Amino acid sequence: MGFIQVEDxxxxxGKTVALRGVSLSIExxxxxxxxxxxGCGKTTLLRIIAGFEVPDxxxxxxxxxxxxxxxxDKRGTVMVFQNWALWPHMxxxxxxxxxxRLRKLPREEIDKxxxxxxxxxxxxxxxxxxxxxxxxxxxxRVALARALVVQPxxxxxxxxxxxxxxxxxxxxxxxxxxxxxxLGITMIYVTHDxxxxxxxxxxIAVMRNGIVEExxxxxxxxxxxxxxxxxxFLGRTTLVLGKVVDTEDRTAVIQLGEIQVKxxxxxxxxxxxxxxxxxxxxxxxxxxxxxxxxxxxxxxxxVSMYIGSFIEVRLAIPGLEKxxxxxxxxxxxEPLIGSELEVYVPLRNMHAYPxxxxxVKEALEQA
Amino acid sequence: MASLPLAMPGLVVAFSYFVFFSKYSLYxxxxxxxxxxxxxxxxxxxxxxxxxxxxVFTSVIQTPEELEEATRSLGARRARVIRRIVLxxxxxxxxxxxxxxPIYILSEVSVSVTIGALKGGPIANPSTHAVPITYAIAxxxxxxxxxxxxxxxxRAAALAALLMVTEVAVIAIASRLARRGQALxxx
Ligand SMILES: Nc1ncnc2c1ncn2[C@@H]1O[C@H](COP(=O)(O)OP(=O)(O)O)[C@@H](O)[C@H]1O
Ligand SMILES: [Mg+2]
Numbered sequence: 001m002g003f004i005q006v007e008d009x010x011x012x013x014g015k016t017v018a019l020r021g022v023s024l025s026i027e028x029x030x031x032x033x034x035x036x037x038x039g040c041g042k043t044t045l046l047r048i049i050a051g052f053e054v055p056d057x058x059x060x061x062x063x064x065x066x067x068x069x070x071x072x073d074k075r076g077t078v079m080v081f082q083n084w085a086l087w088p089h090m091x092x093x094x095x096x097x098x099x100x101r102l103r104k105l106p107r108e109e110i111d112k113x114x115x116x117x118x119x120x121x122x123x124x125x126x127x128x129x130x131x132x133x134x135x136x137x138x139x140x141r142v143a144l145a146r147a148l149v150v151q152p153x154x155x156x157x158x159x160x161x162x163x164x165x166x167x168x169x170x171x172x173x174x175x176x177x178x179x180x181x182x183l184g185i186t187m188i189y190v191t192h193d194x195x196x197x198x199x200x201x202x203x204i205a206v207m208r209n210g211i212v213e214e215x216x217x218x219x220x221x222x223x224x225x226x227x228x229x230x231x232x233f234l235g236r237t238t239l240v241l242g243k244v245v246d247t248e249d250r251t252a253v254i255q256l257g258e259i260q261v262k263x264x265x266x267x268x269x270x271x272x273x274x275x276x277x278x279x280x281x282x283x284x285x286x287x288x289x290x291x292x293x294x295x296x297x298x299x300x301x302x303v304s305m306y307i308g309s310f311i312e313v314r315l316a317i318p319g320l321e322k323x324x325x326x327x328x329x330x331x332x333x334e335p336l337i338g339s340e341l342e343v344y345v346p347l348r349n350m351h352a353y354p355x356x357x358x359x360v361k362e363a364l365e366q367a
Numbered sequence: 368m369a370s371l372p373l374a375m376p377g378l379v380v381a382f383s384y385f386v387f388f389s390k391y392s393l394y395x396x397x398x399x400x401x402x403x404x405x406x407x408x409x410x411x412x413x414x415x416x417x418x419x420x421x422x423v424f425t426s427v428i429q430t431p432e433e434l435e436e437a438t439r440s441l442g443a444r445r446a447r448v449i450r451r452i453v454l455x456x457x458x459x460x461x462x463x464x465x466x467x468x469p470i471y472i473l474s475e476v477s478v479s480v481t482i483g484a485l486k487g488g489p490i491a492n493p494s495t496h497a498v499p500i501t502y503a504i505a506x507x508x509x510x511x512x513x514x515x516x517x518x519x520x521x522r523a524a525a526l527a528a529l530l531m532v533t534e535v536a537v538i539a540i541a542s543r544l545a546r547r548g549q550a551l552x553x554x
Binding site: 050052071072073077078079081083085086087088089098099102103146147150156 | 431433434436437438439440441442443444447451452455456459
């Protein structure tokens with residue numbers, strides 16, 4: 001039994017079904033990320049856990065206690081909003097002290113704790129400012145300080161870094177991780193940014209269209225995703241369709257246009273239509289030391305760009321509708337557009353799944 | 368439609384107040400002859416109320432829901448959310464929007480009423496009615512010079528200075544309040 005249990009939660013808004021039966025089990029002290037594209041129901045799920053929405057069916061259980069109908073102020077969870085929701089009529093100090101004042105702590109204790117939070121988040125000297133006088137990054141820290149200072153048993157974060165520029169986002173991400181480790185707070189972190197989820201979380205739940213596709217550690221989900229959507233969503237990937245011509249132990253041989261490739265098999269049988277997900281990284285034109293761990297893609301170069309840390313190549317395979325994205329190491333020769341190319345792709349970056357219609361359709365439309 | 372009363376010329380309103388109160392409050396608190404200040408203040412409040420009500424209404428609607436939810440999530444009950452977050456926010460919005468224009472009028476009215484109404488005192492001519500301070504200044508200014516004692520022009524000047532100081536004070540206080548409010552508007 002998890003510290004927080006989400007049990008078969010369904011939530012509709014009129015005709016929209018935001019959640020279609022979500023179940024999760026979150027452990028005490030872990031940083032749990034909920035990852036998925038915009039509109040998949042992440043915020044709705046978080047709001048149900050926080051108590052701002054009541055599910056149509058299903059339960060929320062904290063430490064064995066059903067809290068489904070409990071109002072947000074009685075749950076001991078604190079939420080950090082996407083837009084931070086600082087009170088503009090209160091100073092930084094007042095914002096941070098608010099939760100402590102609610103708890104009727106003695107004045108010296110409040111002052112001590114607010115100073116602790118100010119130091120923790122590098123906000124010393126800003127006590128008297130109003131939120132309107134702070135930069136985005138500073139406001140974000142105040143929002144975190146305001147939540148952390150009350151030492152909640154669960155901290156719920158809804159894309160707290162998405163309104164910041166890339167550089168700041170990266171820095172605060174690191175700080176957040178350190179803080180979580182240091183304080184041992186249970187955090188549920190909602191994001192649509194896969195890198196953010198991977199770098200922060202102990203475990204990730206990948207969501208799509210109101211359901212949880214898969215839960216696992218970042219390494220598990222990235223290196224061996226058991227669901228098509230997870231494979232496609234994590235990393236720089238291309239999804240193409242093929243036919244299974246043979247299956248071996250863990251792998252399948254797939255007819256891809258006019259060539260045959262090998263991929264890790266996730267439940268396909270001979271003759272099935274395969275949705276093949278190819279990760280761009282790890283590809284090389286040099287003959288590898290252990291060719292058995294690789295499969296070869298042969299085609300014509302349609303795009304070749306030197307990006308800096310790698311060379312981005314798009315490979316057109318004869319008979320295949322879509323070009324495959326591959327990243328070659330930047331020390332390799334930049335292939336000429338229009339030339340024939342043989343690329344070795346690590347087998348661990350080739351995953352084949354049953355072709356779930358909805359996902360395939362969406363993926364092919366996007367390209 | 369709610370703004371329709373604004374189309375009514377001030378003079379018509381003033382006249383109806385005059386008639387109404389001289390009929391129903393003769394010798395009372397709102398007698399326009401005895402206590403013109405009271406009537407004046409009431410009239411201003413009612414005429415400005417319209418703006419305020421509309422403003423409060425829109426600012427309540429526009430208060431982002433998350434600001435309230437953030438409060439709830441930190442452990443506050445609904446009543447406290449309204450008291451500590453919604454009402455102050457509305458108040459600052461109202462102050463911030465109302466201030467730039469009407470505060471000047473308001474300050475002038477209140478100031479002129481309070482100072483001008485000091486009839487019978489040493490400032491205004493005891494024999495005249497209570498008048499707005501600006502009028503009193505003009506009146507005193509045109510009095511003939513006297514021999515010995517303070518010249519009426521000097522008294523007028525002092526009165527004008529007093530008016531200015533009071534107005535500056537009112538505006539200063541108001542803009543302090545407004546600064547918090549303004550921060551909201553520019554959000
Ligand atoms: N209050 C609401 N009223 C109506 N529809 C809503 C409401 N909140 C969310 N939705 C819908 O539910 C779906 C999931 O929304 P949301 O949980 O906000 O997704 P995410 O946070 O993953 O972007 C969307 O289709 C959205 O339009
Ligand atoms: Mg969202």
